[in-house]
Amino acid sequence: MTTIKFQLEPLTCPSCIKKIEGKLGKxxxxxxxxxxxxxxxxxxxxxxxxxxxxELQEIIEKLGYPVLSSKTA
Structure with a gap:
């Protein structure tokens, strides 16, 4: 398993959490x-x-959240 962290532009609403976690989690x-x-x-x-x-980054960006950077942990 690999772990990665994506830095996004500032999130503005808590509903963003469910949207991103739900899509990636599926x-x-x-x-x-x-x-x-x-x-x-x-x-x-x-x-x-x-x-x-x-592919993960592409999904996040398609949801409307620009990825500024990523880093594997």
Whole structure:
């Protein structure tokens, strides 16, 4: 399993959390997706054989949340 953190533009509403966590959590290969509202970060643990970090970032951005940077943990 791999863990990655995405830094997003500042989140403006708590409903953003459920939207992002729900979408990422339903993806094959994603073990856990957690949004840290106060720091505008998304932490995802995933299986690289099933999904890539790029695919996760693409989903976040399609939901309307620009990713500023990412870092594997």
């Amino acid at each position: 993806m094959n290969g994603v073990e856990e997706a957690k949004v840290m509202f106060n720091s505008s970060k998304v932490k995802a643990t995933f299986n690289t054989e099933q999904v890539t970090a790029e």
